[in-house]
Amino acid sequence: MKKLHPEYGFNTLAVHSGTAPDPTTGARSFPIYQTTAYVFDDADHAASLFNLQEPGFIYSRLTNPTVAALEEKLATLEGGRGGTVTSSGHAAETLALFPLMAPGMEVIVADKLYGGTINLMGKSYQKFGWNAVFVDTDNPEAFRKAVTEKTRAIFIENLANPGGVVVDLEAIAKVAEEAGVPLIVDNTMATPFLCQPFEWGADLVVHSTTKFLSGQGNAVGGVVIDSGKFPWLGNSKFPSLSAPSPEYNGLTFAETFGDLAYTMYSHAISLRDLGCTQSPMNAWITLNGIETLPLRMERHCSNGLAVAKFLEKQANVEWVSFAGLESSPYFELGKKYLPEGTGSVFTFGVKGGYESGLKMLEAVKLFSHVANIGDTRSLILHPASTTHRQLTEEQRIAAGAGQEVIRLSIGIECVEDIISDLDQALNCL
Amino acid sequence: MPDPASVDHNSYPDSYIREILKNVRSIAMVGASATWNRPSNFVMKYLLKKGFKVIPVNPGAAGQKICGETVFPDLSSLSGTVDMVDIFRPAEDAPELVEEAIKIGAKVFWMQLGIANEEAATEPRRAG
Ligand SMILES: Cc1ncc(COP(=O)(O)O)c(C=O)c1O
Numbered sequence: 001m002k003k004l005h006p007e008y009g010f011n012t013l014a015v016h017s018g019t020a021p022d023p024t025t026g027a028r029s030f031p032i033y034q035t036t037a038y039v040f041d042d043a044d045h046a047a048s049l050f051n052l053q054e055p056g057f058i059y060s061r062l063t064n065p066t067v068a069a070l071e072e073k074l075a076t077l078e079g080g081r082g083g084t085v086t087s088s089g090h091a092a093e094t095l096a097l098f099p100l101m102a103p104g105m106e107v108i109v110a111d112k113l114y115g116g117t118i119n120l121m122g123k124s125y126q127k128f129g130w131n132a133v134f135v136d137t138d139n140p141e142a143f144r145k146a147v148t149e150k151t152r153a154i155f156i157e158n159l160a161n162p163g164g165v166v167v168d169l170e171a172i173a174k175v176a177e178e179a180g181v182p183l184i185v186d187n188t189m190a191t192p193f194l195c196q197p198f199e200w201g202a203d204l205v206v207h208s209t210t211k212f213l214s215g216q217g218n219a220v221g222g223v224v225i226d227s228g229k230f231p232w233l234g235n236s237k238f239p240s241l242s243a244p245s246p247e248y249n250g251l252t253f254a255e256t257f258g259d260l261a262y263t264m265y266s267h268a269i270s271l272r273d274l275g276c277t278q279s280p281m282n283a284w285i286t287l288n289g290i291e292t293l294p295l296r297m298e299r300h301c302s303n304g305l306a307v308a309k310f311l312e313k314q315a316n317v318e319w320v321s322f323a324g325l326e327s328s329p330y331f332e333l334g335k336k337y338l339p340e341g342t343g344s345v346f347t348f349g350v351k352g353g354y355e356s357g358l359k360m361l362e363a364v365k366l367f368s369h370v371a372n373i374g375d376t377r378s379l380i381l382h383p384a385s386t387t388h389r390q391l392t393e394e395q396r397i398a399a400g401a402g403q404e405v406i407r408l409s410i411g412i413e414c415v416e417d418i419i420s421d422l423d424q425a426l427n428c429l
Numbered sequence: 430m431p432d433p434a435s436v437d438h439n440s441y442p443d444s445y446i447r448e449i450l451k452n453v454r455s456i457a458m459v460g461a462s463a464t465w466n467r468p469s470n471f472v473m474k475y476l477l478k479k480g481f482k483v484i485p486v487n488p489g490a491a492g493q494k495i496c497g498e499t500v501f502p503d504l505s506s507l508s509g510t511v512d513m514v515d516i517f518r519p520a521e522d523a524p525e526l527v528e529e530a531i532k533i534g535a536k537v538f539w540m541q542l543g544i545a546n547e548e549a550a551t552e553p554r555r556a557g
Contacts, residue, residue: 051465053474244466251466 004079010193011294018072019287032284033065052251052268062267066280070287074213074223077192077290078205081228082263084271085221085283089188089208090120091276092222096184096206097153098270099240099262103129106150110137111398114161115388117186118395121155140171147179152237154181158197159189159338161373162383162407163321163400164346166333173201180237182230188212189345189373193297194338203230204262209286211374215296219285221278224266228259241265247273296376299412301341306415307408307422311348316356316429318349321400344410345373347383353404356429357382360406363425366417373409378418381407449537453512454482457504457535459526460517461485463495468541469517470495484511504529513537 005013019030038057040046048054057063071083086092097107109121111134121132131150135142143154154176156167169185176183182203187195191212197205207213209221232241232254241261244250247269253261271277301324308322320327323334323342334342350356360380361369367380371387381387383401396402410418456476461483462469473496476483484507485495491502501507504514504526514530516523516539523540530538 048474051471053465053471054478249466252468256466256468256471 017076018069070283080225084266089222092206110156112137112160157186166330169200214286215289217375219282226262300344304344322346349404363428366421378411379409455511510534515539
């Protein structure tokens, strides 16, 4: 793992970065600034803030102190230059593309993604005139072939939901670089504890912080993190950043803010206008969650691997899709990109297809049947009838969410308790 | 402080910048603009706020005021020396400005982001 800080390691940064003691009160845990607006010193101070000539807080749709602390923590842990926290993971995906896209432009998208993202990009973005071009996740050449004059970004998911698919980050980053467009990686399932996509050449990272980062299934949120490395200056493909902005009185973001241009644009224009801001309360919950991310991820990964190994040996289990198993086609890529572990969200197929799958959902006791992942609790779901329901059968199969597929998100309970619950449920089939 | 000839001029480490700024109090800003959305205006406002003395230099606006400071037509008409010259001018103008900066005794020559001129970058290194 790349060194993020000259002095401190990842676990120390997870606890401390962005959240120094409050200078006014000495409060040690970071306060919730449940506040909307911030007093200007005078008219000139107000003007400087609105002109972005001075850092500071104006109004919480754009920036809030608690949300800013979360932005700093997440940007630090990913090794990025700046972050923009959003109301949800979906909002983060849209915000990530907003400075890059325009009507008629294209984003190349991996076909193995969270079902909601396939819908968002494939269907809803058409209303903006943004065209998503889906390609085979497992084939970097397919990405290269899909590049056109209109391509403005490539979007992939690391350890893709639901099947825990490991994508060849380095190969796809190379395609993006040659195409002269940024590579955006949804790193929700891996978290920066397991993999930092910037190390492999990604330009932007998005997360649904709803999952492992906040960690306990109690705060929806998202973030966009910029590596600060993409050359926007003078780049005519990206006029939002490289040309005078009509939406900000002719300010040229790349010229004025350098490697902070993308993050400044995301606050001053994207959040200002789209308004998908995170509440201070959710940011505070997520800040607390991240402090224990390393501990939880270690347990999620070891429990996940033990459960996958158990399932693989069961007579009424057809297959298990988990990159940590040697039988997985993603085992080698997993060793390269996720050496500490391949997460705890994965799928398996039960004998007897759809009917057996539903029976299994009803037979579990410790597992909760919910549409979420990355909780301390172990979760179970049948994607074809829920998260991936709005897709065509062909899209479902491509995404690894066919009729017989069950998705697990393994929690941090005692591993023997998790296994015995699955064991008794399988015996009910 | 590392030898200026050996550092990567596209990406300075924080420690190098800190070392430079420690000895800088006064800055002549060539190409300073009164228009708020130009980068020079941002930088000037920021530096003034941080307590630096900033002297705007711009022949087109000589005698006027930018951020409350009187504008000079060129570096040679400044009374006295400055610690640093910061330029917001096309890269072609850099070599000539470097010479003027050395003449008035400036120790640091700062070219703003996106302005690069290798020849101009080598000259002040030679002058020390
Ligand atoms: C990989 C991935 N990305 C994005 C999202 C969307 O995030 P949110 O539900 O926070 O909007 C999810 C949600 O399940 C996800 O699993």
